[in-house]
Amino acid sequence: MKDEKRGRARGNAPATGPRPGRFITFEGGEGAGKSTQIARLKDRLSAAGIEALVTREPGGSPTAETIRDLLLSGKVKPLGAEMEAVMFAAARADHVDETIRPALGAGRWVLCDRFADSTRVYQGEAGVDTAFLARLEAVAIGGYRPDMTILIDVSPDVGLSRVAARSGAAGSTADPDRFETDTREVHMRRRQLFLDLAAAEPARFVVVDGSAQTDTVAEEIWQAVRARFPVDLGHAGPAAPDADRDRIGG
Template identity: 45%
Template sequence: MARGRFISLEGGEGVGKSTQLAALEEALRRRGFDVLVTREPGGSEGAEAIRRLLLEGEEGRWNARAEALLFAAARSDHVAKTIKPALAAGRWVLSDRFLDSSLAYQGEAGGLGIEAVRDLHRFGSEDFLPDRTLVLSLDAGEGRARARHRDGDEGDRIGGRPPSYHAAVERGFRLMADAEPERVKLVDASGNAETVTARLIAALGDLLQ
């Protein structure tokens, strides 16, 4: 049985990830692929427990290092118990966030350094990477306006951080795209949902052949 493919969908706040995740799942199923949709933090029993620790509570609940360690621990469980078994069974795995979110949020925006956070992933998940990472990208002002409309005031404890933090997140994603252009593709998230989905499919073109 051929190994499946692992696709992660990334982006900052308000870029339309939830909408595009559902649309991409449908598009892949129409092409005959068996698709598993999962998320980070989460995607396995242990990782979902850690998700609650990470996203609930006051802003200062964890310092940056503790937060990065929790994300890495959740990812390790997710990879071992959900992602790798699905790929071995020939399924396509579509994840709402993966490693590159940690690199952008904790590494770049959180000030820990991208390589320091990557080292946690090398230990926890043996540097396991997606076949393709699609990063939805919007003008920062438009993204934050969408996020406020979606979440009301604050959203979760990470989404509610100041604009300077989210600008650094966007910078982090762009750094990853520059460093690994074959794996990480920036996708323009402006325009209507159907147009954005078509851009995502185009960015997967070589894997769909």
């Protein structure tokens, strides 16, 4: 049954029922500020009368969250980059089936912290064959491709300094995960691969300078989203600042 569901692309959905939701993914290196900007966008969509579901990868469904723990702990790393890619695909397939597809079908917007592009970049940089990754992606996403991808671009020096500050903050119990501890050179290669993907698909990607002030980044993202979906959004005001929500990094 799940394979059948994944085989149904949104473009083949019946015309009746709720208006299809929008699927926006956020990508970027470590410490880019994705979680902060997703929260900001969710607030602005809410002010415009649009309900948005925030989710993440790996994770976003109970089974996928279990796989997330294995991946980010580094327990899968000894099995090699290909097996990591398979595990990411398994988590993604469950995430699509259990969370993303139902939300979009109900007319909700979905804001996802990472999606298939991260696998292309992270496992691609590790040497996994691109054709193999493409086959995994096709099975996992079942036609549910993002309507828009926001790439928050920061240099590894900026991003990793944010990760270090976050891990060292008073009261923090978060240690750097399996991918955050890779070398600066690896992070540099990943950044370039993200930029290469954006250049190859300009109709889907919007690249934002994540080193700017939080409010500046949020405004640029909001204007890009409004330009992409003018019929849905019209004119809506900004969300009020929130210190806890606007934490840099993630």
